[in-house]
Amino acid sequence: MVAPGSELHDGLENILRARTGALIVIADEEQEVLPLKDGGFFIDTPFTPAALYELAKMDGAILLSSDAKRILYANTQLHPDPSIPSRETGTRHRTAERVAKQTGALVISISQRRNVITLYRRDWKYVLKDVSVILAKANQAIQTLEKYKVVLLQNLNTLTAMEFENAATVLDVALVIQKAQMVERIADEIERYVTELGIEGRLVKMQLEELMANVENEGLLVVEDYMLLPEKTSKEIWEQISLWSSEELLDVGAIAKALGYSGSMNYLEQIVYPRGYRVLNKIPRLPQNVITNIVSTFEEMPEIVAASIEELDDIEGIGEVRARAIQEGLRRIKSHALLERLP
Numbered sequence: 001m002v003a004p005g006s007e008l009h010d011g012l013e014n015i016l017r018a019r020t021g022a023l024i025v026i027a028d029e030e031q032e033v034l035p036l037k038d039g040g041f042f043i044d045t046p047f048t049p050a051a052l053y054e055l056a057k058m059d060g061a062i063l064l065s066s067d068a069k070r071i072l073y074a075n076t077q078l079h080p081d082p083s084i085p086s087r088e089t090g091t092r093h094r095t096a097e098r099v100a101k102q103t104g105a106l107v108i109s110i111s112q113r114r115n116v117i118t119l120y121r122r123d124w125k126y127v128l129k130d131v132s133v134i135l136a137k138a139n140q141a142i143q144t145l146e147k148y149k150v151v152l153l154q155n156l157n158t159l160t161a162m163e164f165e166n167a168a169t170v171l172d173v174a175l176v177i178q179k180a181q182m183v184e185r186i187a188d189e190i191e192r193y194v195t196e197l198g199i200e201g202r203l204v205k206m207q208l209e210e211l212m213a214n215v216e217n218e219g220l221l222v223v224e225d226y227m228l229l230p231e232k233t234s235k236e237i238w239e240q241i242s243l244w245s246s247e248e249l250l251d252v253g254a255i256a257k258a259l260g261y262s263g264s265m266n267y268l269e270q271i272v273y274p275r276g277y278r279v280l281n282k283i284p285r286l287p288q289n290v291i292t293n294i295v296s297t298f299e300e301m302p303e304i305v306a307a308s309i310e311e312l313d314d315i316e317g318i319g320e321v322r323a324r325a326i327q328e329g330l331r332r333i334k335s336h337a338l339l340e341r342l343p
Helices: 007-018 049-055 089-102 131-165 170-212 218-228 234-242 254-261 288-298 300-307 309-313 320-341
Strands: 022-026 041-046 061-064 070-080 107-109 117-121 124-127
Touching: 007 022, 007 049, 007 107, 022 089, 041 131, 070 300, 089 107, 131 170, 131 218, 131 320, 170 218, 170 234, 170 254, 218 234, 234 254, 288 300, 300 320, 309 320
Parallel strands: 022 061
Antiparallel strands: 022 107, 041 070, 061 070, 107 117, 117 124
16 A cells, blocks of 8 residues: 555655655544544545645645545544553654554654654554665565575475485474475565565565475475374464574474474484375376375375375276376486485
8 A cells, every 4th residue: 555656655755755744544434533533624535646745734634545545634633542652752653653553543654854654553663664775675585585495495305305215304304394484484574575665576576476486385285294283284383383483493393393293302313204295296287185085095105105006096086097197206206306315
């Protein structure tokens, strides 16, 4: 709504350049904003950047519709509950923060002296940065993502090779999940930059989509392959780890415990066998319901790899042609993983 390219952003930029300052509230009429207003005049006119700029020359607040398509009121005074705590010092920003907390509306305060746009909503506060600053941070994050993706792919390939050799350990699994979480966190940060950049973030978005194309769900599939907690889904475990701090994520033992592994002193060195979801997802044109049927039948990847054409053919949704395609796909994935692991 306030990203570059939107009409509202254009209006805010005009006010910022003119150094007039403004207090803008975006809310439905049924929200609790109307009881807080005093004076001013009812306009109910279509929104334009020029109209917003001209109305901001007056001292009072401007009320917009919830979609910011109409200007409802102008030059109105707002009287929020003064007992609501505020961290701000200026009158305009203090009013904006209290109105946002009291009503839940999005409130925009433009500082006349500091030339800064601040957004408030409930207890949330965000200062809009210059497009060039955000773009520089986004490009830096893209470069970081590229490096972390290389490390993740190396760990994934090592895990795949060890899975075919029946030598994967809990530590190998935890390390892959750790790296996949790091990649996802960087991608989420870039997504926020893209949202804030609006039309200026198109190239960054294209780079992000390209970088995440073949790794986006890898971490979740690893969790699905190795989790030992029947009462939880793989997505719940993944999201639980996503809430950890950066320091907590560095603890591979904690990741292993989140999957359900613990007990002996050397549990990180324990040999574990995947169910096969991740590897089967690499085989082209293999429907998800067929993958589920294969895993349900054989339970572990070594059994899937050792299965004959006849055993695969017996599974619902698999004919002889698809059974051969699965065997060939597994051989191809194994060969690629073992070759990539060579120095």
